[in-house]
Amino acid sequence: MSEISILNRVAIGDIVRRTAAKNPNKTAVISGDRRITYKEFNNDCNRFAHYLLDLGLEKGESVATICGNSWQFLVAIFGIAKTGLVWVPINPGVSFNEKAYILSEVQAKVLLCDEMFLQGKKEELLSICPELIVIGNGALEAEKFENKLHSKQTLEPEVKVADRDIAQIMFTSGTTGTPKGVLINHQAVFIASLANIIEAGMVKDDIATLMMPAFHCAQHTLVASFFHLGATVAIIQGFEPEAFMKTVEREKITWMFGLPMMYRAFLYHPSFKKYNLSSLRYCLYAMAPMDRKTLEKGINELGCEFALGSGQTEMYPATCVFKPEDQLRKSGPYWGTPSLITDVAIMDENGNLLGKGEVGEIVHRGPNVMVGYLNNLEETNRARQHGWHHTGDLGYLDEDGLIVFVDRKKDMIKTGGENVASIQIEQVLLSYNKVLNAVAVGLPHERWIEAVTAFVVLKPGEEATKEDILAYCKEHLGSFQVPKELLIVTELPMTTTGKIQKHVLREKYQSLYSNNPV
Known part of the structure; x- marks a missing residue:
């Protein structure tokens, strides 16, 4: 490594080191009744870093995690970042075979x-990975983990880390059924987390939720953003509306990040008026659209700002951020404006950039783009054709230059010669006052090629028939957009980060119309 790259060091582990030096006694993490200061947190990160280095691991080797949210997990994440080793977060919800595959792959x-x-x-697991550290809910295992830490020194590890060094390998969430390892360097995380501070209105006095899984890129980068500032993150394990309130x-939570279904769950909860939620000032949502009724209720009754953040591993x-000032001014599946560090454009299949109102693929450029896919040069090259990162999402720029999401390329339903955006149907279904969650997919059909098919989950205690909901759809959708069939289900297959797994529904119901054409 050259001297200039050392001087220009950009490293994720430095975030907590710098903040601990400036604000040692500020609370970094709230975990139940436990309060962890930045000094304590940074010391534990250093201890864990030394534990790993004392095993003889060399820079660039991989350390994997299969963890839910906990203070120990945060210590591990930022401890790994201090070592020059590569963090590989594995979603606990995937099958054991997939876990084993990822461990072997990295x-x-x-x-x-x-x-x-x-x-x-x-x-x-030990047959695949030589060193296994067990933490978690068990008091004995948690104690063992702490003992491992306290036997190590708190000095900053002497490791040279460069901005382009690989920091993480994150595997895609599996909404398409085929996860790929995404190589991410220190620069991408560091700069994205700084940009988020400005884009998402964060301040040093914030007390923010850590409710979404920290193994996911969205929650991870937000935690890094708050650690830059010296703000506080409060770990909330699981989501139950009343416990959350x-x-x-x-x-006195001031800043929260959750799924639209979480907002709906507590805003419409019978005990909503019982709790003082006035400390909330900023509510970020992602992963799915927010129906306008819930959005209006949240803004009016909580009296705080709402924004949508989008991105991908x-x-x-x-x-992109759909900012508070645009939430009610614009209506539809908006992603808003590019972040400070991102160029966004709309491209056709030949690599031509399109003008306002023209639908094409949403493409990005910026310092937060991945290095590539692990062991997959073909997919890497496909994702960066024509000098832009290809998202696989379709959209267009409106008259004001804001980005409007149309659909995932693979989720566009081709029915009877028409292209139907599944998200448009989902927004109508979610606006029905008895629906908690909904999804639309195209299923094989002899006449229609793909038949628009909807799956809905009703709110707890609510009753509605298929005919009721379809009648509502006919009032708000074109005839070719109205679902040919609608199934009321108790739950939808979802990733642990809240994305509905449409491929699971397509596979399970692929023969729905074979014996009963509509």
């Missing part, structure tokens, strides 16, 4: 795993 040297996710597979009231989020 040749992980160490695995940090919550006790509850071992699945009785400890010996199998109690936490907001008790901890390959282009470290946020890449």
